[in-house]
Amino acid sequence: MTAVADTPSKGLLSRPGASSGWTSWLTTVDHKKIGIMYFAAALIFFLVGGLEALLMRAQLSTANASVLSADAYNQLFTMHGLTMIFFAIMPMSAAFFNYLLPLMIGARDVAFPRLNALSLWVFIAAGIFLYSSWLFGGAPDTTWVNYAPVQEVGPDPAGLTLGGDHDQRMLFYSLGLQIAGIASLASAINLIVTVLNMRAPGLTFMRMPVFVWMSLVVQFLILFAMPVIGVALWQLMFDVGFDGNFFRVDAGGQPILWQHLFWLFGHPEVYILILPAFGIVSEILPTFARKPLFGYAAIVFSGIAIGFMGWGVWAHHMFTSGLGPVANAAFGLSTMFIAVPTGIKIFNWVGTMWGGRMRFSPPMLFAIGLVAMFTIGGLSGVTHAVVPSDAQQHDTYYVVAHFHYVLFGGAIFGLFAGVYYWFPKAFGKFLNDRLGKTHFWLQLIGFNLAFGPQHVLGLNGMPRRYYTYPSGMGWDMWNMVSTIGAFIIALSVLIFVVNLVKSVRSGEQADADPWDARTIEWLSASPPPPHNYDEVPVVTSRDEAWHRKYAGGGGEVPRPVPAGASADHAEHGEEHHGEHIHMPDPSYWPLILAAGLPLAAWGVVTGLWALSGIGLGIVLLSAFGWAMEPESEPEPHAESEHA
Amino acid sequence: MATDTESAAPGAGTNFGVPNEKMGMWAFLGSECLFFGAFISVYVLYLGGTGDGPGPAIFDIPFTSVSTFVLLMSSLAMVMALAAIQDGDMRRFRTWTLGTALMGLTFLSGQVYEYTVFVEEGMGLTTSAFSTAFFVLTSFHGVHVSIGVLMLGALWFMSFTGRIDTSQRSQTAVENIGLYWHFVDIIWILIFTVVYLIPVDLLT
Ligand SMILES: [Cu+2]
Numbered sequence: 001m002t003a004v005a006d007t008p009s010k011g012l013l014s015r016p017g018a019s020s021g022w023t024s025w026l027t028t029v030d031h032k033k034i035g036i037m038y039f040a041a042a043l044i045f046f047l048v049g050g051l052e053a054l055l056m057r058a059q060l061s062t063a064n065a066s067v068l069s070a071d072a073y074n075q076l077f078t079m080h081g082l083t084m085i086f087f088a089i090m091p092m093s094a095a096f097f098n099y100l101l102p103l104m105i106g107a108r109d110v111a112f113p114r115l116n117a118l119s120l121w122v123f124i125a126a127g128i129f130l131y132s133s134w135l136f137g138g139a140p141d142t143t144w145v146n147y148a149p150v151q152e153v154g155p156d157p158a159g160l161t162l163g164g165d166h167d168q169r170m171l172f173y174s175l176g177l178q179i180a181g182i183a184s185l186a187s188a189i190n191l192i193v194t195v196l197n198m199r200a201p202g203l204t205f206m207r208m209p210v211f212v213w214m215s216l217v218v219q220f221l222i223l224f225a226m227p228v229i230g231v232a233l234w235q236l237m238f239d240v241g242f243d244g245n246f247f248r249v250d251a252g253g254q255p256i257l258w259q260h261l262f263w264l265f266g267h268p269e270v271y272i273l274i275l276p277a278f279g280i281v282s283e284i285l286p287t288f289a290r291k292p293l294f295g296y297a298a299i300v301f302s303g304i305a306i307g308f309m310g311w312g313v314w315a316h317h318m319f320t321s322g323l324g325p326v327a328n329a330a331f332g333l334s335t336m337f338i339a340v341p342t343g344i345k346i347f348n349w350v351g352t353m354w355g356g357r358m359r360f361s362p363p364m365l366f367a368i369g370l371v372a373m374f375t376i377g378g379l380s381g382v383t384h385a386v387v388p389s390d391a392q393q394h395d396t397y398y399v400v401a402h403f404h405y406v407l408f409g410g411a412i413f414g415l416f417a418g419v420y421y422w423f424p425k426a427f428g429k430f431l432n433d434r435l436g437k438t439h440f441w442l443q444l445i446g447f448n449l450a451f452g453p454q455h456v457l458g459l460n461g462m463p464r465r466y467y468t469y470p471s472g473m474g475w476d477m478w479n480m481v482s483t484i485g486a487f488i489i490a491l492s493v494l495i496f497v498v499n500l501v502k503s504v505r506s507g508e509q510a511d512a513d514p515w516d517a518r519t520i521e522w523l524s525a526s527p528p529p530p531h532n533y534d535e536v537p538v539v540t541s542r543d544e545a546w547h548r549k550y551a552g553g554g555g556e557v558p559r560p561v562p563a564g565a566s567a568d569h570a571e572h573g574e575e576h577h578g579e580h581i582h583m584p585d586p587s588y589w590p591l592i593l594a595a596g597l598p599l600a601a602w603g604v605v606t607g608l609w610a611l612s613g614i615g616l617g618i619v620l621l622s623a624f625g626w627a628m629e630p631e632s633e634p635e636p637h638a639e640s641e642h643a
Numbered sequence: 644m645a646t647d648t649e650s651a652a653p654g655a656g657t658n659f660g661v662p663n664e665k666m667g668m669w670a671f672l673g674s675e676c677l678f679f680g681a682f683i684s685v686y687v688l689y690l691g692g693t694g695d696g697p698g699p700a701i702f703d704i705p706f707t708s709v710s711t712f713v714l715l716m717s718s719l720a721m722v723m724a725l726a727a728i729q730d731g732d733m734r735r736f737r738t739w740t741l742g743t744a745l746m747g748l749t750f751l752s753g754q755v756y757e758y759t760v761f762v763e764e765g766m767g768l769t770t771s772a773f774s775t776a777f778f779v780l781t782s783f784h785g786v787h788v789s790i791g792v793l794m795l796g797a798l799w800f801m802s803f804t805g806r807i808d809t810s811q812r813s814q815t816a817v818e819n820i821g822l823y824w825h826f827v828d829i830i831w832i833l834i835f836t837v838v839y840l841i842p843v844d845l846l847t
Contacts, residue, residue, distance in 0.1 A: 111663040189670045197657040197666055223670060227678035231685070234779065244768060244775040245692075246685070252692025252772035261681065622791065627797055628806055 029113035035099030049083035061483035063471035073467035074141035081144030093276035103521035106200025119187035121594030140173035148247035148255035158247030202539035214279030229265035263314035277414020288364035291357025302341035335385035362436030366417030373409025400460025429507030442492035449485025453478035662833035692772035710753030
């Protein structure tokens with residue numbers, strides 16, 4: 001499959017040849033391997049972020065606890081937020097995009113396979129860089145939203161209790177997220193082109209699975225949101241690293257600018273985090289209710305509407321920053337409006353389940369968990385749209401409860417549902433059903449114990465981001481309950497990890513279509529061959545796989561199509577079965593290029609400009625090597641190879 | 644596969660009939676619009692934030708007009724380079740590519756010279772919010788021009804190794820880099836208009 005040409009290429013490095021073993025993973029450009037690696041890395045970051053949460057909950061379990069110092073607590077909750085958002089949920093969504101989109105649209109791979117590998121390695125490099133801050137005297141410590149001017153003076157401007165060079169911590173924040181942003185942006189461009197341009201014959205837009213639709217909306221959100229946070233991050237870098245004045249009042253700067261840029265990115269980011277999960281449950285609910293999705297068009301168009309309206313609500317994060325009554329009223333109203341398309345989705349999911357013959361397998365349990373938990377989070381979100389109410393809730397645990405209900409109760413439940421659902425496709429084996437159900441119920445109970453009480457704590461005035469609190473405030477009991485809940489979540493996640501490891505090794509065998517599902521990825525083998533489909537299916541309807549099984553076949557006879565989903569080989573017929581399909585070859589360059597970025601960033605953090613120069617040199621040189629290397633080597637002549 | 648599709652029209656077999664590379668470049672440039680849009684907005688926001696330092700009166704419009712003109716002409720050269728490779732004339736392609744890159748370099752040296760003058764006159768990166776916004780906006784544009792120059796240099800070099808030839812794939816690559824170059828050029832027209840040409844009292 002990945003046969004290397006007899007004649008060496010004219011590139012700077014010879015082509016990597018291995019198609020198995022660990023080096024094949026480092027140089028692979030196969031979207032399925034990349035998707036699995038995205039998941040593995042995101043899961044590790046998820047566990048680390050969870051560990052940080054446990055430490056915080058241990059500190060907060062009782063009043064005046066001394067598990068953590070103020071400085072350690074500040075770093076941990078900042079890193080917890082950054083990790084979960086940028087290094088757990090986003091890349092875990094990316095794992096699904098990568099693995100599923102080409103399969104679901106009937107393509108051989110993504111549009112730019114090497115760029116896809118680059119996205120993976122740059123994301124991992126960004127995570128390593130951000131976490132290396134602990135080797136340099138401290139991690140970012142002024143919250144994931146990192147408002148000015150706290151970002152410039154630090155949480156302890158007088159230097160009374162906290163150690164560490166705060167500017168350096170901010171450089172880790174700025175450059176770490178900047179690098180992660182490059183990964184997201186590259187991946188967004190890649191997937192937009194893939195979905196728009198590489199769909200199988202007959203797969204029109206209104207036949208696309210909802211997951212493909214939601215992923216496409218997310219890629220556009222990333223495409224336009226990442227440059228905005230990028231600008232804010234550069235400004236932060238110039239301010240703390242080079243004495244710039246973007247956010248310095250004494251030099252004419254305006255700290256509020258950070259909030260505007262951050263939330264102009266930040267609210268679309270909310271949908272970047274949740275829409276993939278919405279797409280996943282929209283695939284799972286019809287399969288396990290054994291009914292078509294209720295209101296396909298309504299779900300698709302409400303997703304698109306969210307993609308547009310998400311740009312007009314950012315100041316609901318800033319109601320207490322003094323924007324004035326007119327702006328507050330406008331953003332309050334727009335925020336209430338944006339709840340409508342989300343409500344449409346909820347009703348459609350309930351309509352899908354209504355009267356269905358339900359099977360309560362783990363994917364379905366998690367999907368229903370999302371519908372229920374996200375609804376709670378969505379409703380508490382609407383209370384934030386009411387400006388006077390929000391002024392009371394602002395910066396309290398009520399907000400913490402709200403966004404954990406949408407991000408954990410929504411995004412994480414949805415992503416886990418997807419793992420249980422597509423694991424048999426990716427590995428040809430089921431995840432253990434009993435462990436899966438145990439995981440679900442423990443997680444559901446732990447989650448509600450951990451975050452339900454935080455509504456009460458917040459309404460009782462407990463501020464967020466404080467490392468400790470006095471007793472006698474009426475907060476003690478609910479904090480203890482919350483901590484117990486957090487540890488139950490940890491136990492459930494542990495069961496999940498055990499299940500993953502056990503099932504990869506010795507799970508029950510699954511055939512190509514183990515759930516009796518509806519979309520075309522189930523037409524391919526489990527796991528799919530490197531080229532995905534021997535013959536790219538011709539799509540004649542929504543729920544194509546279902547119609548082939550139950551409505552008398554798929555109409556036209558499938559015709560063979562070569563790599564890249566271009567149709568011009570179709571005539572050759574017989575020649576193009578499986579082993580003759582020529583896939584893009586593996587490459588060293590994505591990995592090498594990605595390694596240059598953190599080197600350059602470490603140079604900025606330490607002031608070792610030579611190191612930055614080396615890092616940038618590696619980036620430029622590998623970009624050149626990349627350009628010199630063809631995407632795939634000329635195919636060795638089939639007759640001599642396969643005689 | 645590459646050899647088989649060589650003769651096909653660009654974008655054959657895609658859903659939109661546009662080569663993937665070109666669609667990707669358009670998506671990227673869409674993202675860049677937001678990037679420069681945000682920086683230009685911040686600059687306009689900070690026009691009054693000059694502190695004790697100099698304001699927009701420091702700009703030398705005639706000098707920058709000349710370098711702007713050079714950059715504009717480089718876009719013309721880029722068009723000529725693309726036309727040459729489409730005609731299959733590699734010698735002409737090399738000349739125009741090199742010409743485009745050299746005009747880009749001329750623009751960049753103008754920018755460096757301008758910066759040194761401003762610093763001598765008391766406006767550096769750290770002088771005021773206005774100066775920070777100015778230097779960061781224009782230097783990010785400069786970085787984009789530099790990347791363009793590097794890509795043009797790579798095109799020129801690769802035309803000797805055979806990686807860039809008269810094939811459809813090479814033409815698409817040149818067209819893409821041309822798109823990037825024109826975009827960076829248009830962004831400069833916008834920056835030049837907002838930063839240098841429009842009188843400050845119209846913006847504040
Ligand atoms: Cu928001």
